Amino acid sequence: MVGIELELAINLICDSVDSIKDIEEVSIEKARGRIIGEDIIAPINQPPFDRSPLDGYALRSEDIVGASKENPIKLKVIDEVFAGGYTHKEVKKQETVRIMTGAKIPKGCDCVIRQESTDYGMETVEIYEEIKHHQNYCFEGEDIQKGSKLIEIGEKLTHVHIGIIASMGYEKVKVIRKTKVALISTGDEVICGGTPLTEGKIYDSNRRMIAARLEDLGCDVVIAEVMGDDENLIANEIKAIMDNVDVVFTTGGVSVGKKDIMHQVIQILDAKRIFWRVNMKPGTPAIYAVYKNKPLLCLSGNPFAAIATFELMGKQLLYKLGQDPDLKEVRKEAILQDEFLKASRGRRLIRAIYDEGKVYLPKGGHSSGMLGSMVGCNCLIDIKPGTPKLDKGDKVQVVLL
Numbered sequence: 001m002v003g004i005e006l007e008l009a010i011n012l013i014c015d016s017v018d019s020i021k022d023i024e025e026v027s028i029e030k031a032r033g034r035i036i037g038e039d040i041i042a043p044i045n046q047p048p049f050d051r052s053p054l055d056g057y058a059l060r061s062e063d064i065v066g067a068s069k070e071n072p073i074k075l076k077v078i079d080e081v082f083a084g085g086y087t088h089k090e091v092k093k094q095e096t097v098r099i100m101t102g103a104k105i106p107k108g109c110d111c112v113i114r115q116e117s118t119d120y121g122m123e124t125v126e127i128y129e130e131i132k133h134h135q136n137y138c139f140e141g142e143d144i145q146k147g148s149k150l151i152e153i154g155e156k157l158t159h160v161h162i163g164i165i166a167s168m169g170y171e172k173v174k175v176i177r178k179t180k181v182a183l184i185s186t187g188d189e190v191i192c193g194g195t196p197l198t199e200g201k202i203y204d205s206n207r208r209m210i211a212a213r214l215e216d217l218g219c220d221v222v223i224a225e226v227m228g229d230d231e232n233l234i235a236n237e238i239k240a241i242m243d244n245v246d247v248v249f250t251t252g253g254v255s256v257g258k259k260d261i262m263h264q265v266i267q268i269l270d271a272k273r274i275f276w277r278v279n280m281k282p283g284t285p286a287i288y289a290v291y292k293n294k295p296l297l298c299l300s301g302n303p304f305a306a307i308a309t310f311e312l313m314g315k316q317l318l319y320k321l322g323q324d325p326d327l328k329e330v331r332k333e334a335i336l337q338d339e340f341l342k343a344s345r346g347r348r349l350i351r352a353i354y355d356e357g358k359v360y361l362p363k364g365g366h367s368s369g370m371l372g373s374m375v376g377c378n379c380l381i382d383i384k385p386g387t388p389k390l391d392k393g394d395k396v397q398v399v400l401l
């Protein structure tokens with residue numbers, strides 16, 4: 001093999017770029033899935049006051065010792081308090097306040113009795129059950145203590161984080177800005193959808209497919225173009241867009257054909273080529289270069305090769321840039337449930353479906369140019385070089401997508 005190992009390729013790619021440090025402030029409505037750019041320290045207690053978890057009566061537990069249905073204890077109701085309100089009255093011996101769930105517990109009370117254990121009295125109330133000190137009592141700060149660290153810089157915000165941030169009264173949060181990506185599909189045979197398909201042409205799938213995947217991965221696709229085979233045009237375009245993006249991905253034109261123009265594009269740009277060819281199938285002829293200190297990853301035009309190498313190398317590059325922990329490569333051992341009869345002289349990665357330790361092959365072809373059988377696949381089986389075939393029951397390693 002003439003290329004480098006996949007692991008080395010990933011290391012070279014990741015070592016060549018710095019993580020994005022730019023922070024932007026976004027409304028919490030838009031913050032789900034973003035990487036937080038600051039520690040969030042609680043500015044208040046949650047709940048912000050001692051409150052009732054029940055609809056009932058707030059009282060002093062010592063006043064109702066021994067209370068039961070047979071031996072009710074009568075208390076004077078001195079006020080009524082709803083969630084959102086409060087009373088300034090202090091509850092003294094043999095007194096109580098009618099209270100609703102979520103309302104602030106009045107001074108003097110140390111517990112709340114549920115209304116079902118009373119006669120629901122308005123002026124006075126009969127209590128039918130004894131409860132203890134601090135029973136049915138929510139303390140200020142019992143959920144979140146003022147000053148505690150709620151979210152650490154670098155965490156990915158889930159809906160639960162958003163709930164917590166919202167409970168602290170914040171409307172905005174600082175996050176790492178999204179990774180800005182440009183995509184270019186090359187090849188004179190590649191045309192955009194919506195135009196008639198003429199002889200020898202094919203519709204572009206790579207640009208739309210990778211753009212959609214980039215959205216899944218939380219990136220901002222700022223440019224997505226179909227550009228033909230003119231190396232000067234492509235080089236000029238990359239020159240023009242590189243300042244506005246963090247990374248450029250291209251597909252097509254990386255192999256050894258007369259029109260495999262990405263080699264010339266890299267020369268015209270005077271970009272630093274880091275590697276060409278990775279010891280694996282699909283996507284062997286991938287090229288990686290650095291231009292204006294930014295990454296230019298050129299993938300094979302074959303749609304399966306393009307998406308597989310994007311998943312293996314492109315995703316790790318995006319992980320380094322945007323620091324989204326969900327983008328880190330995950331490998332699992334699995335037991336193959338089908339056979340794969342093709343010999344793998346070199347390392348081969350094939351599409352498959354992983355489910356709880358088992359892995360299934362999809363129906364349909366496995367070649368680099370075929371995308372149809374990729375539907376529903378959620379992993380790549382990493383087949384070692386020199387594997388004659390895979391049998392049902394073989395233990396394999398998969399890379400989750």
Ligand SMILES: Nc1nc2c(c(=O)[nH]1)N[C@H]1C(S)=C(S)[C@@H](COP(=O)(O)OP(=O)(O)OC[C@H]3O[C@@H](n4cnc5c(N)ncnc54)[C@H](O)[C@@H]3O)O[C@H]1N2
Binds near residue numbers: 255
């Ligand atoms: N003599 C040799 N020929 C080839 C070799 C080799 O070593 N010696 N390597 C083969 C391998 S492996 C691959 S992979 C391909 C890679 O070719 P390129 O990356 O240069 O890609 P293209 O030739 O431009 O396209 C390949 C294939 O994919 C179709 N394509 C391209 N772009 C798109 C797109 N945006 N959407 C859909 N389909 C696309 C294109 O029409 C070709 O059919 O080279 C082998 N050849």
Ligand code: MOO
Binds near residue numbers: 285305
């Ligand atoms: O390396 Mo290429 O993607 O197999 O056909």
